Amino acid sequence: MTGELASVPALEMRGITKRYPGVVANDHIDLDVRRGEIHALLGENGAGKTTLMNILYGLARPNEGEILLDGKTVQIADPSDAISRGISMVHQHFMLVPVLSVAENVVLGAETMARGPFLDRREASKRIAALAAQFGFELDPDARVGSLSVGQQQRVEILKALYRDAQILVLDEPTAVLTPQETDEIFVLLRRLADDGRSIIFISHKLYEVLAIADRITVIRRGRVIGDRKPGETTEAELAELMVGREVELTVDRGASHVGGPMLHVEGLRVTDERKHEIVPGVSLDIRAGEILGIAGVAGNGQDELIEALIGLRKPSGGKVSLDGRDITGCSPRDMNRAGVGYVPGDRHRFGLILSFPVYDNLILTSYYREPYSHGPLRDGAAVAESADAQVARFDIRVPSSNVATSTLSGGNQQKVIVAREFERPLKLLILDQPTRGLDVGSIEFIHKQIIAKRDAGTAVLLVSAELDEVMEISDRIAVIYRGRIVAELDGRTADKSAVGLLMATGGEANPAEEATA
Amino acid sequence: MSGIPDALNAIPVLGIVFQLVGYLLANLDSISNTTVAIAVPITLAALCGVLCERSGVVNIGLEGIMLTAAFVGWFAAAAAAGAIGTGTPSPFFGATLPLIIGVAAAVVAGMLVSLLHAWLSISLRVDQIISGTIINIGAAGITGYMYSLISAQSLVGAGQFEKYVVPQGVVDLPIVGWLINAVLSQGPVGLLTIAIVIFLQVMLFRSRWGLRTRASGEHPRAAETVGIDVIWLRYRNVVASGALAALGGVWLSMEQTGNFNAGMTQGRGFIGLAAMIVGRWTPLGAFGAALLFASVGGFSQSLTISHPTGNLGDLINLVPGEFWEALPYIITIVVLAGFIGRSIAPAADGVPYERESAS
Numbered sequence: 001m002t003g004e005l006a007s008v009p010a011l012e013m014r015g016i017t018k019r020y021p022g023v024v025a026n027d028h029i030d031l032d033v034r035r036g037e038i039h040a041l042l043g044e045n046g047a048g049k050t051t052l053m054n055i056l057y058g059l060a061r062p063n064e065g066e067i068l069l070d071g072k073t074v075q076i077a078d079p080s081d082a083i084s085r086g087i088s089m090v091h092q093h094f095m096l097v098p099v100l101s102v103a104e105n106v107v108l109g110a111e112t113m114a115r116g117p118f119l120d121r122r123e124a125s126k127r128i129a130a131l132a133a134q135f136g137f138e139l140d141p142d143a144r145v146g147s148l149s150v151g152q153q154q155r156v157e158i159l160k161a162l163y164r165d166a167q168i169l170v171l172d173e174p175t176a177v178l179t180p181q182e183t184d185e186i187f188v189l190l191r192r193l194a195d196d197g198r199s200i201i202f203i204s205h206k207l208y209e210v211l212a213i214a215d216r217i218t219v220i221r222r223g224r225v226i227g228d229r230k231p232g233e234t235t236e237a238e239l240a241e242l243m244v245g246r247e248v249e250l251t252v253d254r255g256a257s258h259v260g261g262p263m264l265h266v267e268g269l270r271v272t273d274e275r276k277h278e279i280v281p282g283v284s285l286d287i288r289a290g291e292i293l294g295i296a297g298v299a300g301n302g303q304d305e306l307i308e309a310l311i312g313l314r315k316p317s318g319g320k321v322s323l324d325g326r327d328i329t330g331c332s333p334r335d336m337n338r339a340g341v342g343y344v345p346g347d348r349h350r351f352g353l354i355l356s357f358p359v360y361d362n363l364i365l366t367s368y369y370r371e372p373y374s375h376g377p378l379r380d381g382a383a384v385a386e387s388a389d390a391q392v393a394r395f396d397i398r399v400p401s402s403n404v405a406t407s408t409l410s411g412g413n414q415q416k417v418i419v420a421r422e423f424e425r426p427l428k429l430l431i432l433d434q435p436t437r438g439l440d441v442g443s444i445e446f447i448h449k450q451i452i453a454k455r456d457a458g459t460a461v462l463l464v465s466a467e468l469d470e471v472m473e474i475s476d477r478i479a480v481i482y483r484g485r486i487v488a489e490l491d492g493r494t495a496d497k498s499a500v501g502l503l504m505a506t507g508g509e510a511n512p513a514e515e516a517t518a
Numbered sequence: 519m520s521g522i523p524d525a526l527n528a529i530p531v532l533g534i535v536f537q538l539v540g541y542l543l544a545n546l547d548s549i550s551n552t553t554v555a556i557a558v559p560i561t562l563a564a565l566c567g568v569l570c571e572r573s574g575v576v577n578i579g580l581e582g583i584m585l586t587a588a589f590v591g592w593f594a595a596a597a598a599a600g601a602i603g604t605g606t607p608s609p610f611f612g613a614t615l616p617l618i619i620g621v622a623a624a625v626v627a628g629m630l631v632s633l634l635h636a637w638l639s640i641s642l643r644v645d646q647i648i649s650g651t652i653i654n655i656g657a658a659g660i661t662g663y664m665y666s667l668i669s670a671q672s673l674v675g676a677g678q679f680e681k682y683v684v685p686q687g688v689v690d691l692p693i694v695g696w697l698i699n700a701v702l703s704q705g706p707v708g709l710l711t712i713a714i715v716i717f718l719q720v721m722l723f724r725s726r727w728g729l730r731t732r733a734s735g736e737h738p739r740a741a742e743t744v745g746i747d748v749i750w751l752r753y754r755n756v757v758a759s760g761a762l763a764a765l766g767g768v769w770l771s772m773e774q775t776g777n778f779n780a781g782m783t784q785g786r787g788f789i790g791l792a793a794m795i796v797g798r799w800t801p802l803g804a805f806g807a808a809l810l811f812a813s814v815g816g817f818s819q820s821l822t823i824s825h826p827t828g829n830l831g832d833l834i835n836l837v838p839g840e841f842w843e844a845l846p847y848i849i850t851i852v853v854l855a856g857f858i859g860r861s862i863a864p865a866a867d868g869v870p871y872e873r874e875s876a877s
Contacts, residue, residue, distance in 0.1 A: 080745025095740035097733050099865070108733050109744030117725040160744070 040214035044440035088161030098146030260289030263460035269319035294475030302484030346433035360388035412443030482507035553816035562766035563790025579653030581787025587767030595620025612680030628764025735864035
């Protein structure tokens with residue numbers, strides 16, 4: 001690697017301090033990134049990683065400190081300034097326009113021009129194809145971005161950076177949406193980029209990934225640099241402790257399951273979407289009391305529709321669902337709630353919470369109409385507040401008071417509000433859709449423990465997650481969903497991760513040989 | 519079952535179809551000429567909408583912008599004529615200095631009203647439907663009131679632009695002559711509209727401005743992260759689009775007629791909005807939709823000018839005349855209802871853009 005020969009770091013951030021009213025987001029942060037290096041920035045949500053990168057990308061101004069590029073102090077005024085200095089950012093939520101083509105997305109803002117006001121589309125396509133080929137992947141410049149897979153879209157984002165000849169590439173949690181196979185591919189690509197002499201800043205809170213890809217790891221906690229490590233000289237446990245500030249159980253001790261009688265029975269469930277396409281052509285599954293069934297699958301393989309049908313948000317077009325021996329096919333969400341079904345939706349902002357409502361109202365969204373919160377048409381404010389305070393204490397929700405708007409809470413605490421609401425009563429069935437999406441290790445640990453506790457209390461748990469590790473860690477059984485069908489069922493304690501990943505990506509039929517060996 | 523087919527048999531269906539075709543052929547010239555003319559202000563309104571909505575701002579104030587421009591243009595021209603005299607019409611579409619002053623005033627007025635909409639909806643992030651409604655109601659009220667004040671003084675207008683007269687030799691060309699005549703025998707605004715349609719179609723899909731406009735209307739944050747100033751781009755598009763709707767107003771009060779009347783836009787702004795949707799937010803599509811809507815208007819106008827005779831005439835007489843006047847609006851509603859849901863608006867259309875907070 002040529003980068004290690006150069007003595008001056010490609011990027012140096014010295015003493016960066018950023019204060020917001022009431023908080024110090026970055027407190028004298030020092031960071032240096034060399035040419036050809038993959039530098040991981042590790043920290044919990046809210047630790048200050050994003051603020052630091054926003055400062056680098058010109059989206060925020062530091063109160064103190066300086067930025068040096070190739071040893072020279074620079075002021076970065078705005079994103080276009082950052083781009084012109086060779087800094088590019090791949091955002092966690094892709095900044096791509098779905099209806100535009102790959103080429104249009106790539107050139108946007110840095111257009112290759114023909115005469116006058118017109119774009120030179122041929123030249124742009126040529127350069128894009130050449131760049132893609134140089135780094136070993138293929139993309140049709142004329143394809144609509146909306147029709148691409150998530151992994152391909154990420155490559156479009158990286159192409160955007162390369163097209164602008166980015167020397168410093170910041171990737172914000174790039175693997176959050178990828179399958180294990182796609183993650184491996186992106187790691188290969190990142191290594192190629194680094195070998196080409198570019199610097200990569202890799203933001204993550206996934207420990208094993210950071211250890212797998214980074215040349216150096218900087219850990220940030222509460223706005224400060226806590227440590228600087230090399231992958232060979234550290235362990236996941238040490239990194240987790242640096243990150244959280246205390247010892248963390250990375251994998252919850254799931255203990256032994258005491259499986260009881262059958263609880264949820266689904267037989268030949270069929271679900272169609274709004275456009276009358278049959279998304280779930282027939283799913284059968286059983287979950288017993290005190291058991292966690294994990295559903296692994298790449299997002300968009302019918303998980304959403306399956307859950308919505310189970311919870312009563314969508315009428316199934318066929319099949320049967322019964323809970324504890326009672327037929328509940330096509331019941332309304334409230335019926336399900338009364339039948340003892342708890343539900344943690346995948347998108348907490350859209351379906352789980354009313355963000356503008358205070359915390360105490362969100363805590364009773366499924367029970368507001370019942371005693372003790374309501375007497376007939378009248379609401380009992382005192383009872384609501386009293387129960388809210390108890391829940392806040394019990395589930396360790398960090399809020400100044402339960403009457404602040406839920407939107408002001410961090411993601412982890414918002415998720416705890418939902419968990420508190422759904423877990424607070426005895427349940428027969430608990431349906432969890434990505435219960436820890438976007439949360440930090442501390443919150444994940446807490447929620448996993450709550451799920452295990454619920455299981456031990458005899459609840460049947462259905463866990464759907466795009467996060468394969470999560471499914472592997474806490475499920476008793478794993479069902480792999482592919483194009484709306486359960487293609488395999490494996491034992492949660494013995495399943496092999498790469499085998500599950502392959503089943504997720506191919507459905508198993510395409511590679512019968514590998515499935516047999518798995 | 520048997521009653522209805524028997525009754526139908528009594529009507530010579532085939533005969534009426536032939537009569538209709540014959541009538542349309544006989545009146546092809548006048549119907550196609552009125553169709554193109556009626557389409558002009560609808561197209562201009564639709565183009566104004568395309569420009570706004572492609573960049574992410576919903577603009578239902580087209581009607582108000584047009585009406586304001588129609589009034590201001592007419593009044594400025596009349597006032598100028600009063601001050602400096604009408605002068606002799608130039609060979610260029612019979613343009614006079616007061617008329618040109620009127621056009622300039624109308625365009626400025628349209629852009630100012632658009633600026634108001636831009637400020638309300640982009641900077642203050644007011645609900646864009648409310649903002650557009652304010653403009654429509656305000657324009658109708660203010661121009662109506664001002665006009666009633668002025669008409670008491672019996673102000674004489676500054677006249678109107680003349681149409682281009684297509685040489686008779688071209689009109690007489692077989693097959694295409696009538697079409698060339700229909701397209702070209704228009705005043706300056708009408709001819710300019712056709713040029714603007716083509717210009718905007720090319721610009722929107724081939725130029726840097728077009729790409730940035732489309733990106734801002736679909737995913738403004740993505741545009742902002744690659745260094746595009748979305749707020750400034752939306753301001754520019756909305757204000758520039760005001761000039762287009764204003765030309766629609768100019769056409770009404772200075773090209774088609776030489777007068778202003780209260781409420782003279784008669785819903786053309788809203789039909790323009792429908793044309794924009796049916797035309798899938800493209801200039802060419804909007805123009806096509808405007809022509810479609812206008813052709814119904816052309817047909818119903820033709821009915822009043824030269825009423826068909828025979829069975830066809832009898833059949834048409836069965837329906838009150840008001841129905842034919844309402845027909846263009848009915849067709850607009852029917853076509854629009856068929857397109858809504860299938861014609862997909864820019865994703866960020868109508869969503870105020872907030873810059874990433876400095877967090």
